[in-house]
Each structure stands twice: as C-alpha cells, then as structure tokens.
Amino acid sequence: MINKAVNKKMLMILIIILSVAAICMAILFITSGVFAPSRYLEPWNKSYSKQFGDPRVKLVSHGILAANGHNMQPWKVVLDPKDHMVFRLYADAERLTPEVDPFARQTMVSQGTFLEYIRIAGAELGYKTTIALFPEGEYDERDLKASMSAKPVAKVTLAKAPPEKNPLYPYMYLPDTNRGPYEANLLSPGQADALQRARQEAGVALHIFQDSSNVERLGQYAVTGTAIEAGVHRINEESRRIFRANEYEKNRYRYGFSLEGQGTTGFMKHMMQGLITIFPFLNNEQASADMMIRSTQAAAGHTPAYAMILTEGNSRTQQVLAGMLYSRLILSAHSLGLVMQPVSQVLEEYPEMEQQYNSIHRDYAAHGVTIQMLVRVGAPTKSAAPTMRRDALDFLTQ
Template identity: 35%
Template sequence: MKNIVLIILISVCAYSGDIPNYYEPWQPDYYQQFDDIRIQVAAHGLLAPNAHNTQPWIIKLIEPIEDSQPSTGLSFELYTDTERLLPETDPPARQITISQGTFLETANIAANHLGYTFAIELFPKGEYGSSDFKQKMQEKPVARIILTENFVSRFIGTNFREFDSMYKEIFDRVTNRTVYYGEPLNDEEMTGLQTLNDYPNLTFVFFNDNESLEKIRQLTIDAVELEATTESKIKETERLFRDSEKEKKEHRDGITMMSGGLNGFKLQMIQFFSNLFALNWEKFGQIWIKSETRNIQTAPTFAMIISNDNSRTTQVETGMLYARFQLKASTMGISMQPLSQSLQEFPEMSELYKQVHNEFAENGQTIQMLVRMGRADNVLHSPRRDVMDIIIQSEN
C-alpha cells in the first residue's frame, strides 16, 4: 500500500512539472528552433489530424541544385511511412492517404502565414495503386512541394485572409471525443463551412434532420460495435492506445484518454490503475462501445465528405479539405470527431459499408469522411513526435 501511495505521488509530481516531450510540438513557438523553412512548415503539418494518430509521414528534403537562384525555392517530398499503416482497419490505406492531405493543408496554411508560397504537385511519379501498394509507397511520393519566398500567393485575396485566420487554430484544433451539447449547426455556420470546398470532385453534406440523425447514429453505433468485437480489428486500436505517461513519452503517437475529456488528477489515477490491471481486448472493446455510444447519441449534427471517385489524388484532396474544415469549425467554436468505422473496407464491415453508401451516396460515389459535430468542453491534445523524426535528407 505504501508503495502505491508513493507511486501515485511520484506520478502526480511528474505531471505537474515541465511540458511533457509529446506536447512540445504543440507550442506555437516550437517551429522557431529550426532554421530551415521546410522543417518549420513540417513542424506545423505534424499537428494535423490523422488516422489513429500514427503520424504516417516522411519528409524528404531535396538538396538545392548548386548555383541555383534563390527564386527556384526550396523543395521537399512527402512520402507515406509504410511502417505506420493500419492494415486491419484500413486495408486499402485510404484513411492513411487522407492523412497525407491533412498534413499538406496544415503545412500549406503555415507556409502562407510565414510568407511563403507552397506549390504542391500531387503524385509527381504517379499514384500508388489500391492494392500491393506498400513497395510503391516507398518509391512514389505523395507530393512534391516547392516553397518560395515573396512570390505572389495563390491565396492572396479572400482566401489568404481566410487561411491566415485559421493559422492560430493549428495549435488549438483537437479531435473531441466527449459528449456534445447545444443546438445543431445553423444555416450560417453550415454555409461558412461549405464555402471552403473548392474541389469539384468533393461534396460536403450536413445532416440535422431527425430521420437522418437517427439512421446515422444507429449505423455508426452498429459499426463501432462490430469493430470493437472483432478481435484483429480492436487489437489494432488497442495496440495504439497509450494509457500511461511512460507510453506517451516513449511513442509520442496513438490515441489517449485525454481526448475523451480526462485530465489532471483523474487522468493520472486512471492511467495508474489501468497499468496495474491491464485490460484484455474484449474489456477494452466494451469500454470503447460504451463511451462511443454515449457520444454518438449526443451529437446534434453529422457531416460527410463524399467523392465522385476514389483515386489516391481524391483521397489526398479529401484530407486537405478536412483539415481546412476542422480548422474553420474550430474558429467557430464547433467541435468534431470523425467516425470512420462504417466506411472501412474490411470484409466484416461490408454490410454496414453498403448500407451507409446506399443511404447517403449516389452510385459510384465514396463517403470519405463521416464526422459528428457540436459544442463541447475543451479536451487535451494528443501526443506528437519530434518533427526531426519524420525528416530525411535526399541521397543526391
């Protein structure tokens, strides 16, 4: 007993000390320690929402050609980190590819704020396919980016101001996994968000009416139950669940209890006891079902991003749009949480996948993102790695 009290005291003291390493990238001046603008913008991109918080990004810095003019800009390539895929719940790596887009858009907004244009060429060596892609992902960058100082930005004008107002939200935005309350989004809010979409291939749809809400709530709860009770699937999430300070400091990725509204002493206690009495996957799944069901029931609005095709380029663009969407919603005080289970492509989910598509999409369309939205109390951020962990230098 004495030992337990001692360990509790030590954990509480540890928590009340300096900022833990996994929160350093969330500090607004974190990027300033790097001289290279490419690393500075990557330090912002790292804060983007991403599937299971695996942070599946590799940035390859391209050496400038000798004697080149400064106006040719500094460039880098973004690759998918194949060590950080989710083969069980995201077999075609669709969500991982969307997460490349969230990174790009967040970095783009930061670059514009810092006075650089961020010219993106998607899949300069062609797309990786929808199967057998692991090797190709290592050979084919998702994007080549050129950063140029003092060049006429494509966001000058309304878009530029809009994007600049989103910059500070990069550090505040969070995926909120608590109960939501209040009224559904009003017309002005929905229109404000819809104007962000300038991708002809993508559509934003909001759902506020009782009939749709009931259907979506039921579908999403059924899908959570299915995933939570399918051993190989829930084990993938469990593997990325960081339930102790030690794990968070060591891995600096994954899902934590903090986004579910736990913080301070209560968080410390739960983390401490979950270390003592490790849960098996079935118990873990049951707890997840309970909290997700409660949260889904309270959401006053749902939204979907629906695409006309399902190419890799479209998936990246979905992520770019989603990053904008969440940053803008955050400026409006609106919280959100993606609920991806019914959109996942593993065989056990196929019935629910069909149902949600038959109900809410046209023939041939793909629902890329399904999110719940509303007002909520603040929650803490998820961990992030050091930006230098995702940076590599090109060989030539």
C-alpha cells in the same frame, strides 16, 4: 476510560487507513509519470517552429499537428538537397494499420490533412506553397507498401511571398477531435454556410445533416460501426499495440492512442494510467470494447449535426483531396466555436464491416461515389486535450 481507549484505537486505525491510501495514491501517480515532462506535447507550443531555420522544416512542424488516422502520424519528408525550397511528402509504409485500414485509404486522407496545414502555415509565414500531387504517378496497388516508399504523395515547392494572415491559422494549435457531448443547439445558417465554404476541390463534396431523421440514422450508423469494430479481435490487438499506458510510454513513442485521446484528463487520467500500468488486465479487450461502445452511444445522443465528405471516385488523389478538405473543415469549425469527431468506423473496408459499409453508401452516396469521412459537429460542452506528436525532425528522411 473505555470510550477514550476505543476512540483512540479507532483514530489510529483511521490514520493507518488514510496513510495506506495516500501511499497507494502516490504509487499510482508516480507510476503514471505525473512528474515526467510532457515532451510529446512540445509541437503544440506556438513557438515550437521558431527553433528551425529551414523554412521547409518550419512548415513540417505545423503539418504534424494535423488530424491523422489512429494518431499514427504516417508522414515522411524528404528535403530536396539541391533546391532548398522543395520537399517531398511520402506516406510512411511502416506506419500503416492494416487491420482497420486494409487499403490504406485513411492513411491517404491523413496525407491530405498534413498538406493543408502546410499550405495554411506557409501563407502565414510568408511562403506560397505549390503542391503537386503524385508527381511520379499514383501507386502500384499490386505492391502498395513498396510503391508508397518509392513514390511521393506530393512535391511541395515554396516561394517567398508577403505574409498573408489566414483566419484559420490560429486554430491549428487546438486539438482536432473532441469526443465529448455536444450542445443540443443546431448549427446556425451562418455556421452551416461557413462550413460549406471549406469545400474547394473539384470532385469532392461536403454535406451537412442536422434534420432529426438523418441525425438519428447517422448516429445509429456510428454506434453500429463502433460495435462491429469493437468485436473484431485482430483490430483490438492492433489498437492495443499502439496504446500508451503512461507518461513514460507517451514520451518514448509519441504516437498512437492514450487515455486523454479518449477524453480522460487530469486527476482521473493519472489514476487510470497508474492502475493500467500496474494491473494491465484492467485494460482488457472486453473492457475496452464496452467503453468504446458506451462512449459512442453517449456521443450519438449528444450530437446536433453530422458532416460527410464524399468523392466522385476513390483514387489516391481523391483520398488526399478529401483530407485537405477535412483539415479546412476542422479549422473552420474551430473558428465558429464548433468541434468535430470522426465516427468513420462504418466506412472501413474489412469484411466484418461490409454490410454496414454498403448500407450507408446506398443511403447517402450515388453509384461510384465514396464516402471518405463521417464526423460529428457541434458546440462542445467540455474541452479536449491535445494528443501525442513526434518531434518534427523525426519525420525527415533521406
């Protein structure tokens, strides 16, 4: 009788523990927003652009899928009120990240990624796109934000043309960045050649490294750059302000950082989102820095190749052209079964990074040449999730 009573008591305790655990898990998942519709992912739907009658807006709905620095989506589009086949692209001066990108170089590279998606989508949809960069001249660097607001990055003119299948177009709907480990296999000669063919602009170079010496050296630059950035408080604060902790915040803002952008998905994503929302201290600066460094170390240890985009100078036009090449490089990689991840912290221009910035340029760039992008390249071992995007109409302005 005593054993039966003890067993019954233990069973009741177990039921209570399991019930409490189930309730806690439910609270976490509800707090995470597991039942909220993911409106921030709507632009990734292949039918999304069909809702827009204006061909310019159709193309904008493709351009916003492009890779962009810190997922700030720093684009503004002004539709020409007189010519319904013309629009102008502006850099959004209110979406800068001045701590990590003090000269807005990455913002300008992001203008190029957008424009290349526009060009590729235009051909697919039956429009020839003529892109005139800085039609009113480059910026006045003495008052950069005001100049960004006043001068367009590009004037885009559309002309009806027979639809032209572009082999890169289908890959626009895949996430541009995969931070996971890559397979150890080197790129085949055919893959390397195909990536090299992405380079089209004069004055923009593309180098691919997969020999062990350069892979090890560039991996070390990636890790060192990440460790430096992770130790700068003002940069961590800038990143914290654009981190979206749960589905509700992602639907509200639709830009910035989130857990899936760091490779956390599924059950674990919702559990972590719930925990961080309820206990924000879990996402403290030290924990985030440690995770960033560990992630980069793991990535560097599972990277068979790196690609580097360089320009002969560092003008705003050259920065945009580098971004256009980067879009083609990403899409070409996808078409070959490869993925990419920027590891460009070492190329950032704030004081703490100066020594490493100068070092990598001494190693890999001739005098006057600027390294615009450093990216990992390889075959993925796991898929990546798409990141937040704002609605296409939110980019339109007067």
